[in-house]
Amino acid sequence: MSSPTTTHRTQVLVIGSGAAGLTAAIAAGRNGADTILVENAGFLGGISSTLPWLGFHDRDYRLVVKGMPLEFCRRLQAAGAASDFVLDPKCASAIGIDSHWWKILLMQLMREAGVRVLLHSQVVDTIREGDRIAGVIVENKSGRQRIEAGVTIDCSGDGDVAARGGVKWEKGRTADGLVQAPTLVFKLGAVSREGFVAGCKNPANNYREWLAPYPDLWEKMMRRIDRMDLIICGGYAALIEKARLAGDFSVPQTRIVGVKLHRNDEYLVVMTRVLGLDPTDITSLTDAYSKVYEQIPVLTHFFQKYVPGFERSYLREIAPMLGIRESRRITGDYVLKAEDLIAGRVFDDAVSMGGYHIDIHRPAGTWVDSHNVRTYTIPLRSLIAGGVEGLMMAGKCLSATHEAVASTRVVPICMGQGQAAGTAAALAVKHQRSVRELSISELQDTLARQGAEFGRTLEPPDQRAIDEIGQLPIDEPPTTGDRDAASAAAGAWVERR
Ligand SMILES: Cc1cc2nc3c(=O)[nH]c(=O)nc-3n(C[C@H](O)[C@H](O)[C@H](O)COP(=O)(O)OP(=O)(O)OC[C@H]3O[C@@H](n4cnc5c(N)ncnc54)[C@H](O)[C@@H]3O)c2cc1C
Structure with missing residues (x-):
């Protein structure tokens, strides 16, 4: 293997420009750290650039993600490139964004924060010196x-730096190591609203199965639906069954999952699906692409x-x-668990918040x-x-169980983590200390001054x-049907609690 031709040095290095990485890089830059952001693709934003953002609010309909993520929404709205927030009894809230304007704004945000961006650059190795992660090796043009x-x-999103640096990680659910089913989303145009x-x-x-057991919630939704900017779907099971029986439906999915977007004639389809994917195996990943491209015409x-x-x-x-x-x-210094989320745990070293439900797209079955x-x-x-110094993470790589990450993975909550990680990293380099030695109160005060929410300024319900709108109970009946073997075996994780 050839030796690196160039060496860059930086105080904070962020790998991946998805919801978590983009916010981490901007936070580090704004807090005075020399920052490099490395991204494999030719645009910024990762998955956040492809769909509406869910979960800025909690089930009491108050904002639980503020700070930089909320600022991004406001800037998009000011440019006419995002909808208002639409409150929702299952997802708490949704905001529609214009993907292309988001990518444009992101370039501007990076320039404003002084972040050096390397696009089309892939991390291929991790520099480890004893118990310290000291950077990465990238390949590009x-x-x-x-x-x-x-x-x-x-x-x-894949923990590539950790995996190549010999840092401990986990993948998938405990029963069989399978991860949630992946989906290539696509938009249909010329839809009649x-x-x-x-x-x-x-x-x-x-059209929305969550509401069916609660006539009161259903009626409330029907009263609002004509004026809602975004309409989230999860249902239509009978229609899919009819199509399947007629030989018109062959995708491993039994519900329509998607969002009527804020652009009047647009709908986002979230239904392609591959069972049993290993996202870190290139054969499995390529096979997944082949399958979802076959499913798009069917859908x-x-x-x-x-x-x-x-x-x-x-x-x-x-x-x-x-x-x-x-x-x-x-695997971090603490592994966040479903019990922490369901109990609404408040940690002394809290740096961000969430309120989105645990949402597991069954790894080998359908529905959730x-x-x-x-x-x-x-x-x-x-x-x-x-087990190491010098390495942090945010977003899908968070130190959390399969169940907990199924809540923390939505865009706003990933962004909140990113702001916290970037700010902590900037303070650590400023004080020439490990992030573990940071004063929590200094970090929390800095985050609070910069608008982040971690419980200090939470409004009342x-x-x-x-x-x-109404509220769903904390304990809903388990979702019916379509369970795969592991979620059915010995009862789903929810019932085991
Ligand atoms: C199908 C689907 C539908 C969803 N629907 C919603 C929704 O409606 N609303 C919502 O809020 N959330 C939704 N989510 C969840 C949410 O979008 C993602 O979990 C979140 O955006 C993940 O952010 P991230 O920054 O952790 O990862 P990603 O967005 O995956 O970003 C990771 C980035 O790292 C880059 N990268 C990866 N490996 C390397 C490497 N080795 N070197 C350099 N760069 C690398 C990638 O190119 C990518 O840009 C959905 C997720 C999926 C998959």
Whole structure:
């Protein structure tokens, strides 16, 4: 293997520009650290650039993610490139963004924060000196380069830095190591909003299964649906069954999952699906791409033929990257668990928050396993890689169990973690200390000054919204049907608690 031709040196190095990495890099830059952001793709944003953002709010309809992620929303809204927040009884809230404007804004944000960006650059090795992670080796058009850093933050989604640096990680669920099913999302255009909403109003379609057991919630949704900017779907099981029996549906999915986007005629389909993927195995990954590209025409024809409002729709855009919901999770100083989320645990070293439900797209079955949560905090210790110095992580790589990461993985919560990790890394290099030796109060004060929410400025529950929208109970009945062997075996994890 050739030796690196160039050596870069930086105080903070962030790998991956998804929701977590982009926010970590901007936070580090804004807090005065010399920062490099390395990204494999030719654009910034990772999966956040391909879909609406869910979960800025909690089940009491108050903002639990603020700071930089909220600032990004406001800047997009000011540019006419994002919807208002739409409150929702299952996902708490959704905001629609215009993907292309988000990518444009991201370049500007990096320039403003003084972050040096390396695109089309892949981490191929990790520099480990004893028990310290000292940077990475990347490959790109210029050849092989060495990047040395004071603190490295792994936001690759796959824990690539940790895995190549011999740092402990886990992947998938305990029973069989399988990760959540991945999905390549795509957009349909020329959808009739009126036709689609009429279909949602027909109870026979059961467009949102979560609401079916609660007539009160259903009625409240029906009262708002005509004026909602975004409409989230998870249902239509009978329609899919009808299409399957007619030989028109061969995708391993039994519900319509998707979002009627804020752009009037656009719908995001979240239904391609591959069972049993290993996202860190290139043969498995390539096979997944081959399968989802086969499924897109099947799904497009299904929508045109069966779903109200889609009669004239057409395939408008396929996302640039397969959506991997889960991959390597780096084992940190604390492993966040489902119990912490369901209990709404408040940690002394809290640095960000979340309130999104646990949302597991079954690794080898269809539909989801789900559990609602209370508003919880994320501790700094879950952002620090265990057993080494110099390595942090955020986003899908967070130190959390398969179940907990199924809540913390949504865009706003990943961004909140990113702001915390980037700020902690900047303070650590400033004080020439390990992140473990940081004063928690100094870090929390800095985050609070910069608008981040970790419990200090949480508003009371929004009673008006609760009355208007309603609330699902914390303990819902387990989702029915379509369980794969591991989620059915010995009862799903939810029932084992
Ligand atoms: C199909 C799907 C639907 C979803 N729907 C929603 C939704 O509607 N709303 C919501 O809020 N959340 C949703 N989520 C969750 C959320 O979008 C993701 O979990 C979140 O965006 C992950 O952010 P991340 O920064 O951890 O990872 P990613 O967005 O995956 O970013 C990782 C980045 O690292 C780069 N990278 C990887 N390896 C390397 C390497 N070796 N060298 C250099 N760069 C590398 C990648 O190119 C990528 O840009 C969905 C997820 C999926 C998969």
